[in-house]
Structure formats: C-alpha cells, structure tokens
Amino acid sequence: MTHAERAGDFLRDPERARWHDASLWSLREKRDRAATAVPDWEALREAAAAIKRHTLASLPFYLARFEERARARGAVVHWARDAAEHNAIVEGLLREAGATRVVKSKSMLTEECGLNPWLEARGIELVDTDLGERIVQLRCERPSHIVMPAIHLRRAEIGALFHAELGTPEGLDDPARLTLAARTDLRRRFLGAQAGITGVNFAIAETGGIVVCTNEGNADLGTALPPLHIACMGIEKLIPRAADLPVFLRLLARSATGQAQTAYTSHLHGPRPGGALHIVLVDNGRSALRSRADFADALACIRCGACMNTCPVFRRSGGHSYDAVIPGPIGSVLEPARAPSAHASLPQACTLCGSCRDVCPVRIDLPKQLLAWRGELLVHTPHAGARRTALRAARFAFEHARVYAALGALARLLARVLPERWLSGRWNAWTRGGRALPRIPRRSFRAELARRRR
Amino acid sequence: MRVGLFVPCHVDQLWPEVGLAALDLLERAGARVEFPTDQTCCGQALLSAGGHDEARALARRFARVFDRYDAVVAPSASCTAMLRVHHPLLLGGAEAQAFAARCYELCEFLHGVLRVAPPTHAFPHRVALHAGCHALRELRLGRASEGGPRGEDPVRALLSGLRSIELVSLARADECCGFGGVFSLVEDAVSCRMGLDRLADQRAARAEVVTSSDPSCLLHLASLARRHAPELRVLHVAQILAGEKSA
Numbered sequence: 188m189t190h191a192e193r194a195g196d197f198l199r200d201p202e203r204a205r206w207h208d209a210s211l212w213s214l215r216e217k218r219d220r221a222a223t224a225v226p227d228w229e230a231l232r233e234a235a236a237a238i239k240r241h242t243l244a245s246l247p248f249y250l251a252r253f254e255e256r257a258r259a260r261g262a263v264v265h266w267a268r269d270a271a272e273h274n275a276i277v278e279g280l281l282r283e284a285g286a287t288r289v290v291k292s293k294s295m296l297t298e299e300c301g302l303n304p305w306l307e308a309r310g311i312e313l314v315d316t317d318l319g320e321r322i323v324q325l326r327c328e329r330p331s332h333i334v335m336p337a338i339h340l341r342r343a344e345i346g347a348l349f350h351a352e353l354g355t356p357e358g359l360d361d362p363a364r365l366t367l368a369a370r371t372d373l374r375r376r377f378l379g380a381q382a383g384i385t386g387v388n389f390a391i392a393e394t395g396g397i398v399v400c401t402n403e404g405n406a407d408l409g410t411a412l413p414p415l416h417i418a419c420m421g422i423e424k425l426i427p428r429a430a431d432l433p434v435f436l437r438l439l440a441r442s443a444t445g446q447a448q449t450a451y452t453s454h455l456h457g458p459r460p461g462g463a464l465h466i467v468l469v470d471n472g473r474s475a476l477r478s479r480a481d482f483a484d485a486l487a488c489i490r491c492g493a494c495m496n497t498c499p500v501f502r503r504s505g506g507h508s509y510d511a512v513i514p515g516p517i518g519s520v521l522e523p524a525r526a527p528s529a530h531a532s533l534p535q536a537c538t539l540c541g542s543c544r545d546v547c548p549v550r551i552d553l554p555k556q557l558l559a560w561r562g563e564l565l566v567h568t569p570h571a572g573a574r575r576t577a578l579r580a581a582r583f584a585f586e587h588a589r590v591y592a593a594l595g596a597l598a599r600l601l602a603r604v605l606p607e608r609w610l611s612g613r614w615n616a617w618t619r620g621g622r623a624l625p626r627i628p629r630r631s632f633r634a635e636l637a638r639r640r641r
Numbered sequence: 642m643r644v645g646l647f648v649p650c651h652v653d654q655l656w657p658e659v660g661l662a663a664l665d666l667l668e669r670a671g672a673r674v675e676f677p678t679d680q681t682c683c684g685q686a687l688l689s690a691g692g693h694d695e696a697r698a699l700a701r702r703f704a705r706v707f708d709r710y711d712a713v714v715a716p717s718a719s720c721t722a723m724l725r726v727h728h729p730l731l732l733g734g735a736e737a738q739a740f741a742a743r744c745y746e747l748c749e750f751l752h753g754v755l756r757v758a759p760p761t762h763a764f765p766h767r768v769a770l771h772a773g774c775h776a777l778r779e780l781r782l783g784r785a786s787e788g789g790p791r792g793e794d795p796v797r798a799l800l801s802g803l804r805s806i807e808l809v810s811l812a813r814a815d816e817c818c819g820f821g822g823v824f825s826l827v828e829d830a831v832s833c834r835m836g837l838d839r840l841a842d843q844r845a846a847r848a849e850v851v852t853s854s855d856p857s858c859l860l861h862l863a864s865l866a867r868r869h870a871p872e873l874r875v876l877h878v879a880q881i882l883a884g885e886k887s888a
Contacts, residue, residue, distance in 0.1 A: 195830040204834065212813070215787070222788055229788070497787060499817045503834050536828060538821025538835075539689060541778030545789040561691035568691075578692035585650075585681040585699050595654045616826040620833030622864035625655050632653040632660035636676060 189532035189569070194504035203341070208502040210338060215496045217445025218546065225437065235438055236550040238431050239487035242392075243477060249392040249425045250468065256395025260457030262464040270300035273469045277302060277384065277417055280465055281311055284415045286381035290373075292399070292406035293317040294386025295333050295490055296419050296469060299512045302384075313384075314376045316405035318369055325352045331506030333513060334443050334492035339505050373405070383409030387420035387466075388489070389435060393428045396456035397466065400439060400449040407453050416458065419467045422474075423486040435489060438548035442491040476524050481559045485520045487549040494543035494553060500536050509533060516543040516553045523560050531567035534560035595631055602627045644672045644750075645710035649720040650682040652856050659856055662879035663716035663747050670757045674714075679706050685723040689822040693731070700728040704740050712754065713744045716879050718776030718854045721746040726779050747879055748854050749782055752795035759802025762884050767807045769848035770797060771839065771862065772815040773855030782854075786815050796854050796878050803881070809846035816842070820861035836865045843873065850874045852881055 198204050222228045242249055254264045267273035273296075281289060289306070291297065291313055303324070306313045315324045319336035323329060325348055330336030337345070346360035355368045385406045389398040397418055399406045410416045426432060440446040458464035477483050495501045495515030506514040511522040511530055519533035534557040543553045565571055584591045602610060602624070611618035618624060630638065644667060648660040667674045684692075684699030703724070707713045715721050724744035729737040751757045776782045776796075783794030800806060819825070819835025826832075839862060843851050851866070853859050856877050863875035 191828045191830065194828060198830050198834055208838070219787055499819065499835055500828070500831055503831050503838075535824065536831075538774070538817050538819060538824045538832075540774035540817035540821070542774070542785065542787055542817070545778060545785055545787050558688065561689070562693040563691075565691040574690070578687055578690060578695045581687055582692070582695035582698055585684070585687075586702055588679045588681050591650070591681045595650075599654060616829045617864070620829035621837070621868055622833060622861070623867035625860055625864055628655065628657050630657060632648050632657035633676070633678060635657050635661065636664075637678075 188510070190504070190508055190510075190536040191532065193508035193510060194500075194536070197505040197508050198503065203339075204503055204505075206341070207339060207505055211496045211502045214444060215493075215546075218442055218493055218496065219445075221441035221445040221447065225441070231434060231438055232548055232550055234434050235489075235548055236487065238426060238434060239489075239549050240484075242425050242427055243423065243483065243486055246422065246425070246477065249427055250422060253390055253392040253395060253425055254468075256393065257397075257457075257466055258395070260395045262395065262457055262466050265465060265467045267467055267469045267471070269471045270469075273300045273419065273467055273471065274302055274305040276467050277419065278306060278309060278311070280415070280417055281306070281382055284382060284463075286413075286415060287311050288376070288380050289313045289382045289384060290316050290376055290380040290405075290409045290413070291384040292386065292401060292409050293320055293336075294384070294419055295513065296386055296421050297384065298329065299471065300419075300469065302419075314373070314380075316373055316377070316409055317401070317403060318366065321369060321373065322348065328507070329512065331514065332492060332495055333490050333515075334495075339507060377408045377412050380409070380413045382415040382417065383413045384417045384419065385410060387418050387424050388439070389426050389432060390420055390424050390466075391427075391429050391432065392425055394456060396429075396454055398432065398436075399453045399455065400436075400451065401453075402444075402446075402450040404451045407451055410453070410455065411459070414462045415465075416455075416462060417465045417467065418455070419469065422468050422470055423488075435548075439489055439491050442493040442546065442548040472525050476521075479524070482520065482524060482556055484551050485517065485524075485556060487551055488517050488521075489549060491548055493546040493548065497542045497546045498537075499540060499542070500538065504536065509536070516557070517551070520551075520553060520556045520560065523564055527564060528567040531564040534558075534564060535568075592631065592633060596634070599627050599629075599631070603629070642672060642711045643709070644674045645707045645713045646674050646676045647680060647683070647707065647713050647715040647720070647724075648676065649715060649717045649856065651860060652716060655860060656856055656877070659716050659877040659879055662877065662883035663714070665883045666747070666751060666879055667714065670751055670755045672755065675710070677706050683720045683723045683728075685720060685727070686822050688723070688727060688731075689824070696727070697731040700731045700737075703728065704732070704737065708740070711743065712750065714747055714750045715744070716747040716854070716877065717856050718746045718773045718780055718782065719857055721749075722775035722779035746776065746780060746782065746795075746854055748795040748799050748882075749780065751882075752798050753793070759799045760882055760884065761802050761804055763804040764881055765805035766849045767809050767847055768800065768850045768852055768881075769809050769811060769843040769846055770800070771818060771843075771851055771853035771855070771858055773853050773858050774815070774817050776854050777815055783815075786813075796852075799882055800852075800878065809843075809848050811842045811846055813842055818858045818862055820858050822857070825861055832861070833865060836861055837869060840866055840870045840873065844870055848873065850876055850881075852876050852878045854878050
C-alpha cells in the first residue's frame with residue numbers, strides 16, 4: 188500500500204481528520220508563539236545547525252571521546268552495528284541481571300530496533316511508561332507521532348481501552364481520571380521493575396554524560412528505582428560540549444510543544460551509587476546515511492516533531508499513514524534510506540510547501556531532500572516504467588514548442604468535445620477527489636496572441 | 642529594459658486571460674515586452690515527479706530561449722521559484738546563477754523593479770489573498786506565519802491601492818492549498834481535503850473573490866470551488882490589477 192491509499196483511509200472519517208488537523212495546528216501555533224518570544228530564535232537555529240553539522244563531520248572523534256569519558260564516570264558503553272545487535276545486547280544485560288520486569292521511557296530508537304516484540308518473544312515483560320506510548324502499547328500499535336504517540340486517538344477510545352485493560356468504569360472519558368488510572372497502574376510497574384530502559388536526547392562528548400527530556404518524569408522514576416539503567420541511543424545524538432546543551436534545550440521543547448522547557452530534563456553522569464548504567468550506541472544505517480552527501484543532513488534531527496505539526500499532509504493523513512517508525516517529513520527522508528522500496532511513496536506525500544524547513548530547529552532542508560528522493564526512488568514506485576516513459580515523452584514535447592502547442596490544442600479539443608462523464612471517470616485523478624474539470628478555453632494564450640497580432 | 646514574458650504551460654493552455662492581463666500590465670508600465678514563442682515549460686512538474694534529468698534539459702532550454710532578455714517575468718510565483726531556485730541547482734555555475742537572478746514573479750517585478758504606482762480603479766469586493774507557498778518560502782515575498790526571513794509582499798502592496806477593495810483576514814493566513822503539482826494527482830484525497838479546507842476558511846471570512854500570484858494553486862482551488870463553493874470567484878491577481886471584470 189502507498190501513503191496515498193492509507194491517507195485515503197484516514198480521510199474516510201472526516202470528523203477525526205478535522206480534529207487531528209486542528210490538534211496539531213494548535214501545537215504549531217504554540218510553537219510560533221514560543222519561537223517569536225525568543226528574540227534570537229533564528230540565531231539559535233543557526234547555532235544549533237552549525238553545532239550538529241560540525242559534530243556529524245567529526246563523529247568518530249566525538250564518539251571515541253564520549254566513550255572514554257562515559258567509561259571514566261563508571262558507565263559501561265556498548266556498540267551495536269544494527270537493530271539485532273542492539274536488541275541482543277539489551278537482552279543480554281537484562282538476563283545477566285536476572286530482570287524479567289522492565290520499564291521503558293520514550294525512545295524512538297527502541298521503536299526503530301523493534302525492542303518491545305524482541306523482548307516479549309523472549310519472556311521479558313516490558314512496560315512503556317510514557318502515557319501516550321503506554322496507550323499505543325496496550326492497543327498493540329505503533330506511535331503515530333514521535334512526541335505525541337497517541338495523538339490519533341480520541342479520549343472516548345482511550346476510555347474504552349482503559350476500561351478493557353485497566354478496569355476503569357465503562358464510558359469514563361474524563362482525561363484527568365483516565366490519567367490517574369494509568370498512573371496508578373504505572374506506579375505499581377515502576378516499583379516492581381528490575382531494570383529501566385531510556386532513550387537519550389543528547390549525549391555530551393566532553394563530559395560523558397547523557398540528557399533525557401520528558402514531560403512526565405517517567406524517565407526519572409525508571410532510572411531512580413531499579414538498580415539497572417540501560418540507555419539506548421543512536422550515534423547521531425552527540426553534541427561536543429556541555430556548553431552546547433542550552434542551545435538545544437532552548438529549541439527542543441519550544442519546537443515540539445511550545446513549552447519553554449520540558450517538565451523534566453535529567454542529566455545523568457555515570458551510574459547512581461549502587462546502580463549500574465549501560466549505554467548502547469547504535470549505528471543501524473546511520474553511518475551509511477552519513478556518507479550520502481545529499482541526505483547526511485537528516486542525521487542532525489533532534490526529534491522535536493515540529494515538521495509533523497506544521498506539515499499540512501501529516502495533519503490530514505495521520506502518522507500511521509506513513510507506515511513507518513518515524514512519520515512525517517523527517518520520516519519521509521529517513522525511512523527510504525533504511526528500506527527504499529517499502530517506503531518509496533513517502534517522499535511523494537508532500538506538496539513541497541516548505542514549512543517544515545522553516546520550523547526545523549536544526550535547519551534541515553527537508554523539501555530539498557524529499558525532492559532528491561523522488562528521483563532516486565522512481566525505480567521503486569508503482570508503474571515505474573510507465574512513469575519514466577511519461578517523463579521522457581513530456582521532455583520531448585516541451586523541447587519542441589510546435590509539438591507542445593499541437594498536443595495542447597489536441598488535448599483542449601478533446602476536452603471540449605468529449606462528454607464530461609467520460610472525462611471525469613474514476614481514471615481521472617484530477618476529478619476523483621471532488622474537483623471539477625477545468626474550464627477549457629478555445630485558444631491557448633499563444634494562439635490568442637498570434638491572432639490579435641495578425 | 643527588454644522583458645521576456647514567460648507564460649507557464651498551464652496558463653498558456655488553460656487560463657490565457659492571465660497571460661493577456663500580465664502582458665497588458667507590463668506594457669502599461671512601459672516595459673518593452675516580448676513573448677518568445679519558442680518557450681514551453683520551466684520543468685517544475687517533471688522535477689517534482691522525480692525527473693531530474695528531464696528538468697535539467699528543460700532548464701538548459703529555458704535559459705537558451707530567454708537568454709537575450711534583461712529580465713524574465715512570469716505571472717506565477719511557483720514557476721518563478723523553479724527558475725530562480727531550482728534551475729541554478731540543476732545547472733550549476735555562475736552563469737545559471739546570474740540568469741536566475743534576472744527572473745521575477747510579475748507583481749514582484751512591477752512593484753519592486755519597475756516601481757509602478759499601484760492601480761487605483763475600484764474593486765469593491767471582499768478579497769481573500771491566497772499566499773502561495775513558493776512565493777512565501779522560496780521567493781520570500783512576504784513572511785511565513787511560522788517565521789523565517791522577512792520580505793515584502795508585492796501582491797498585497799499592489800492590491801491595497803485599489804479603491805473599495807477589502808482584504809479579508811483568514812484563520813490560517815498561509816496554509817498550503819494542497820495543489821503541489823504531481824501531488825494533486827498522486828495524493829488526490831489529501832490534496833482535495835487541503836483545498837476544501839482553504840475554501841472553508843475563505844468562506845468563513847465572507848470572501849467573494851480568491852486571488853493569488855500563483856495560478857496553479859488557483860486552478861486547483863477553482864476546480865474545487867466550482868463543485869463546492871460556486872459563489873466564490875477565483876481570479877489571478879493580474880486580472881484584478883489589469884481591471885478585468887470577470888474570469
């Protein structure tokens with residue numbers, strides 16, 4: 188299935204689509220207000236972009252430094268080439284500690300690696316502790332948004348889910364009471380957990396420390412209660428110095444939700460007394476992407492989700508329409524790099540409006556990359572041969588003004604004489620979604636001009 | 642100054658009135674305008690469909706056809722963005738860069754280069770100005786609601802001279818209309834939803850006329866309006882500025 192087909196399914200519930208668009212648009216507006224309130228917003232974006240580009244250019248150096256400094260602080264550092272290696276390392280650490288009950292705060296990397304199903308299949312119970320992630324975990328689906336994993340659900344649906352899974356009264360859809368029910372259940376899980384897994388927002392090469400941002404404090408509980416903390420991170424999460432951190436902390440929450448800061452920003456430097464800290468550094472395609480001049484920039488992403496909130500297509504098609512770990516504009520760049528044929532339709536899910544480029548806190552030129560992917564993925568799109576032929580034919584016509592003019596005249600003639608019901612059949616994508624046929628003039632501009640000048 | 646008028650293929654074939662209005666405005670402004678008949682298409686549709694090589698060939702051809710002019714002017718912000726931003730990327734080199742800098746969107750040229758006085762005839766209508774994404778975020782004519790570089794919006798500047806015109810404010814000042822070239826066909830469901838949302842916003846503002854510097858957005862919106870909002874008139878800004886009564 189293509190993005191367009193899944194988007195069509197999403198739009199079949201117009202009320203949900205309208206409300207999804209409005210929810211995300213309000214986040215865009217909050218972001219706008221927060222960005223405007225920072226006088227040097229553009230300079231901040233510029234600085235963040237420069238720091239990320241620099242770090243990525245010297246990534247091996249900073250990775251080695253981070254490993255050395257993190258070890259000096261008592262953390263154990265692991266390297267995983269791909270998802271399977273990552274999952275095996277995490278599983279091994281849990282087995283070594285005899286942990287079968289694990290809590291996990293939000294981590295797109297573990298989604299990417301498929302850690303949940305991996306551990307479940309091997310008898311380890313893993314509970315997602317971010318409320319949105321818990322909701323999608325209970326529904327056995329993936330997050331539809333990287334910051335708000337359950338943004339596609341209405342509260343009545345969450346009420347029904349909690350009634351079935353957590354025993355809340357039937358028909359209860361009061362957000363405060365539903366949250367309390369989830370909290371009560373999660374508190375029990377936190378207290379019983381033998382290990383905590385977290386993602387990493389930033390890893391500081393200079394100090395060997397990691398920084399985890401949440402709005403719910405779930406990462407803090409998950410790392411403070413159980414004795415074992417496993418932090419999983421992609422190798423692109425590095426920043427050089429502690430002094431670089433404020434640049435990103437000022438941008439991250441403002442871009443994501445319009446907050447000045449995330450409610451909790453946890454700085455973890457080495458294991459807590461009596462505990463163990465393991466950091467798993469994962470490549471999983473990142474080095475390959477780094478070597479691609481046209482797409483390497485996408486590695487600068489700090490996963491704020493601003494491009495999703497502003498994207499007019501994402502807002503009206505829902506995160507699941509991308510059928511990918513990371514949806515939206517940045518996902519449409521990253522996912523084809525991982526699996527070109529599976530995600531070939533994603534770069535097409537874009538009008539090239541350019542708004543994602545303007546909101547991106549690290550100034551990734553997403554439209555440019557999406558455009559570059561379209562050319563490269565042509566071989567993987569349905570009817571690739573026909574498309575190629577059509578492109579070549581169009582080129583031929585446009586390279587010969589007389590051919591172009593003659594074909595234009597013929598097409599307009601046919602459009603004027605053929606019955607409308609033929610022209611607007613199911614085959615015609617222009618009229619299928621509810622557009623009328625354009626009014627067809629008798630003469631083209633050039634013909635009219637020639638006539639007037641005769 | 643010798644001005645080459647570029648009439649984009651969709652305007653040439655589907656909306657000749659826009660080309661005529663643009664020609665009229667340029668002549669009235671005293672420019673020496675020519676329409677080189679060897680012109681065809683800027684290649685934007687091919688590029689957005691993934692045809693980088695095909696688009697490059699058309700970019701090369703375009704520069705050849707329009708090389709002899711001091712300025713190239715088009716009544717389309719999106720096609721102008723193709724000329725100014727994407728052609729130099731496709732072709733590379735200082736020459737392509739210099740040629741691109743001579744390409745202008747019609748209102749940008751009238752207001753910013755020729756500095757014409759805004760027309761003052763009466764246009765007693767409530768008008769919704771549709772900000773095309775490429776005018777805003779590629780040519781930087783105006784400022785996008787999410788921020789970014791600030792530029793002057795020549796469309797608004799020229800329209801505001803008209804007597805009795807009322808420019809309405811929209812709930813979402815610069816939301817994309819959903820046309821997006823090949824997107825409108827590949828993703829027709831989302832494309833139409835986006836367009837209908839624009840029409841709803843414009844109707845809520847009690848607009849009688851929708852206008853823009855981007856004829857491709859307008860052709861999409863007009864096709865939706867014909868089915869879903871027949872009372873809305875869709876006019877290219879050149880038609881309004883040239884003083885035409887109807888589309």
